[in-house]
Amino acid sequence: MKKHIHGWQIYLAITFILLGIMISTQIQTQNRLMSDLSLQSTSDLSIMLKNLTDKRWQLSEEIEEAENNLIHSQDDYKDDSELMSRIDSELERLQLINGTIEAVGSGISITVQGNLLSSDLVLLINELWAASAEAVTINDFRVTPTSGIGYIETLDKTYLTCDGNVLHEPITIKAIGNGPILEKSLTMPGGIADNLSLYQIYLHMELQEEMQLEALPTQPQLRYGKIPDKE
Amino acid sequence: MKKSMLPNWVPWLTFLLLLIGLFFVQELKIQSAIVTASADPKTEVLISLITNLEAETAALEDRLASIRQETEALIGQAATGESQLTELQNQLTQAQIQAGITALEGPGITIQLDDNNSGLTSSPADDPNRYIIHYENLLYLVNDLRNAGAEGISINGQRIVVSSEIRCVGNVILVNTTRLAPPFEISAIGDPKALEEALASSTTYQQLSLSGFPVSYKTTGSHSNNISLPAYTGSFSTKNLTSAAHEEAS
Numbered sequence: 001m002k003k004h005i006h007g008w009q010i011y012l013a014i015t016f017i018l019l020g021i022m023i024s025t026q027i028q029t030q031n032r033l034m035s036d037l038s039l040q041s042t043s044d045l046s047i048m049l050k051n052l053t054d055k056r057w058q059l060s061e062e063i064e065e066a067e068n069n070l071i072h073s074q075d076d077y078k079d080d081s082e083l084m085s086r087i088d089s090e091l092e093r094l095q096l097i098n099g100t101i102e103a104v105g106s107g108i109s110i111t112v113q114g115n116l117l118s119s120d121l122v123l124l125i126n127e128l129w130a131a132s133a134e135a136v137t138i139n140d141f142r143v144t145p146t147s148g149i150g151y152i153e154t155l156d157k158t159y160l161t162c163d164g165n166v167l168h169e170p171i172t173i174k175a176i177g178n179g180p181i182l183e184k185s186l187t188m189p190g191g192i193a194d195n196l197s198l199y200q201i202y203l204h205m206e207l208q209e210e211m212q213l214e215a216l217p218t219q220p221q222l223r224y225g226k227i228p229d230k231e
Numbered sequence: 232m233k234k235s236m237l238p239n240w241v242p243w244l245t246f247l248l249l250l251i252g253l254f255f256v257q258e259l260k261i262q263s264a265i266v267t268a269s270a271d272p273k274t275e276v277l278i279s280l281i282t283n284l285e286a287e288t289a290a291l292e293d294r295l296a297s298i299r300q301e302t303e304a305l306i307g308q309a310a311t312g313e314s315q316l317t318e319l320q321n322q323l324t325q326a327q328i329q330a331g332i333t334a335l336e337g338p339g340i341t342i343q344l345d346d347n348n349s350g351l352t353s354s355p356a357d358d359p360n361r362y363i364i365h366y367e368n369l370l371y372l373v374n375d376l377r378n379a380g381a382e383g384i385s386i387n388g389q390r391i392v393v394s395s396e397i398r399c400v401g402n403v404i405l406v407n408t409t410r411l412a413p414p415f416e417i418s419a420i421g422d423p424k425a426l427e428e429a430l431a432s433s434t435t436y437q438q439l440s441l442s443g444f445p446v447s448y449k450t451t452g453s454h455s456n457n458i459s460l461p462a463y464t465g466s467f468s469t470k471n472l473t474s475a476a477h478e479e480a481s
Contacts, residue, residue, distance in 0.1 A: 008240045015247045022254040026355065027348050037278045037403070044401035045277040051400075052284040055408045055465070059291040062466035066298040073305050080316060083309055087319050090302075092474050094326035097393060097467050102475035122374045123367070130396035134472040145331060145393040148378030176471050212475055220329060225337040225382040225420040227328060228459060 054132070096135065099142035100220070103135045103213045105176035108183055112171040114201030118151045118160050124173065124203075125149070127192050131185035133175040138162045140172075140214045179207040257355060285410070292464035299332060299462075331392040331463040335383040338451040339458040340426040342372065342436075345414035347444045364413055364444070366399040369406070371435040372417055373397065379429030381419040383460045387411045390463040407465050414445075418458050423450035 037045065073086055095101040110124075125143060128136055136143040141162045150161045160167040175182055183205050187193045193203045306320050327333045344364050351362040373384055373391055384391040389406040391397075397406050404411050419426055427450050430436045439446045451457055 008238065008244070012240060012244060012247075015244060015251070019247060019251055019254075022251055022258070023352050026254055026258060027352060037281060038274060040401040040403060042271070042273055042277065044403075045274065045281065047400045048403070048405070049277060049281055049284065051405070051408050052281060052288060056284060056288050056291065058466045058468055059288060059295060063291060063295050063298065066295060066302065070298055070302050070305070073302060073309075080309075083306070084316060084319055087306060087316075087323055091319065091323045091326055092477075093467075093469060094323070094330050094332075096469060096472050096474055098326060098329045099393070100326075100329070104473045104475045104478040105471040107471065119367075119371060122370060126370055126396055126398070129394045130398050132468045133394065134468050134470070143393065145329060145391075146377055146380075146382060147393075148374055148376075150374075150378045177468070178471065222328060222382050224339065224422060225328070225335040225460075227324070227333050228336045 098220075099135065099144040099213075099216050102215045103176060104210060105134065105213075106179055106209050107133070107174065107176040107207075107211060108179045109206050109208055109211065110173040110175070110186070111204045111206075112169075112173070112201065113204060114196070114199065116160065116171060116196075116201055118149050120196060120201065121149050121160055121171070124186075124192055127185055128173070128175045128177070128182060131177065131182045133177040133182060135176045135213050137174045137213045138171065139165075139167045140174075141165045141167070142214055142216050144216055144220065146220065174208070174211055174213055176211070176213060183207065254355065288408070295466065296462060296464045299327075303327075330467070331383060331390050334462045335420055335460045336457045337382070337420040338423050339381070339418065339420040340376075340423055340430070340448055340450045341458060342417040342419075342430070342448045343414060343446065344368070344372075344417070344439065345445045347442065350443045361442075362444075363402075364404075364415060364439075366397050366404045368435050368439060369404065369415060369417070370397045372433065375429050375433040375435065376417070376419045376421070376426060379421065379425045381421040381426060383420045385418050385460045387416055388461055390461055392463045392465075392467075394467060395463075407463070418460060420458055420460060423452070426450065 040048075069086055069090065073083060092101070096103050116124075121138070125136060125138070138149075139162070143162070147163050150164075152159050152161055152166065160171065185191065186203060186205065196203065303324075306316075306323070309316060324333075328335065346364055347362040351357070351359055369386060373386070376384055386397070386406050389395075389409055389411065391406070395407050397404070399405065427448070430448055436446060
């Protein structure tokens, strides 16, 4: 039996097609709006430019140093003691980065007054790394590549933890790096210090000419990860 | 008086046409904003500088990775048969693995996250920020995975190292100063069961899931392939950092 199509059904179908096209365009535009550089403000673009410029300089410096090391290592190929001293120096640099040896340097110490949440502490530490901190401790517990911040609850109180270690108050964070830059990154208007102060949490900062940061008490061992076999 | 009878489909069509009109106005507004922003010569200069710098830093990262590989190969060659040198080389390799400057593979978990596009579509007048993945979501998830013992993590191919920052500038998410766009894939190596449990108790993951964000995860089983993480190709700032042992000696 032949079915009769009404005129309104055609109009409705066209309208639905139009609606589909509009929605899909809208989503595409919205996605573009979120990440396209041309839609970011001039001040945001300037921040990105500055970050990238810093990154380029840092990379150039490390490449220069690594190239020098490589050239000298090639020269020292037959002189074990020279080569060992170069490996030793690179090993020490990585141990400092990994937090497996004690570190000394200038920077900033921050004492937190108020009830900090674990998410606040995660943001605070992240902010310090973003401002090029080179080594960080929380209550003398070194922050390492695998460090996690959490909390444990007792009957009467909740404590923050760093790698499972309880952080008793007051929480003191030490960060080696460019002290004034670290301070500025926390205290800029609308920054983390401003946000925390809304919840009666205050950061007392002090620039330090020299401070010592504890090392991780035990050497970390990987149980699951390994270097892929070379093909 | 005779009551006018409208066919059933008329109110529906009117409603749909109104909806189309709403989308059209919204689209016009956005397009006009795009044109205005693109027309700003200062913005154009900044974008061009950023694009060039991104290409330059990517090339520098490749160069640094290749120098690291050459040095490693050279030390490996020199250390053959030398027990003291071999021992030192092993320590160096361990330190490189911990620092994240070598690729890493092993069992673990892969999390997929994307913006909530369907939520945004059904509520076009709502604040779009409620429907996008924010840098805090990624940061907290990384912290949750670390608490569950993750030994290595990457986000969209960017290896997370000790000094990796996850932040946003405007609406752009940056990891290791590299721009990342959704969908996001977080890969972590560690005990798959512990990592899976961490997601089950992760406030961030559960909130995203309950708010309609398309989030999912997959763990490696005994039969599935391992997860591979790329090496970190960026630099580490150590200008102000000295070993305490050195300081005491001097």
